[in-house]
Amino acid sequence: MDQQRLQASAAELGQLLARLAPGDTEVADLRGAVEPLLALAGSGALAAPLPWGDIPGGRYFMEGGLRRYPGLEQAFARFRIEATGGESPALRKLRGEI
Numbered sequence: 001m002d003q004q005r006l007q008a009s010a011a012e013l014g015q016l017l018a019r020l021a022p023g024d025t026e027v028a029d030l031r032g033a034v035e036p037l038l039a040l041a042g043s044g045a046l047a048a049p050l051p052w053g054d055i056p057g058g059r060y061f062m063e064g065g066l067r068r069y070p071g072l073e074q075a076f077a078r079f080r081i082e083a084t085g086g087e088s089p090a091l092r093k094l095r096g097e098i
Contacts, residue, residue: 001046001047001048001049001082001085001086002082002086003044005082005086006041006046006079006082006083007041007042007044009041009075009078009079009081009082009083010037010038010041010042010079010082011042012075012078012079013034013038013072013075013076013078013079014035014038014042016069016071016072016075017030017031017034017035017072018031020069020072026060026064026065026066027066027069027072029060030057030060030066030076033056033057033060034055034056034057034076034079037050037055037056037083038079041079041082041083046083049083049084049085049086050083050084051084052080052084055079055080055083055084057076058076058080061073061076
């Protein structure tokens, strides 16, 4: 795990959530669900990759209405990728980076 990338993605997501949560209860719910992980990641205490399904909040984008915030969705995806161990070779290949 790249701790710098994880901390940066946690900070980015945390800032977006803090800005959007006061005006949207669904964003506030997402914030409440992921805040403990953001705190762990930000402090460097998240040392081992988490399973994809152990990161709460994905359903807010799939089933809820948070897709209307593409920047938030992208920040959440970046955090989730970093918290699960970073980009895999398959993902980098898909993006054309290999």
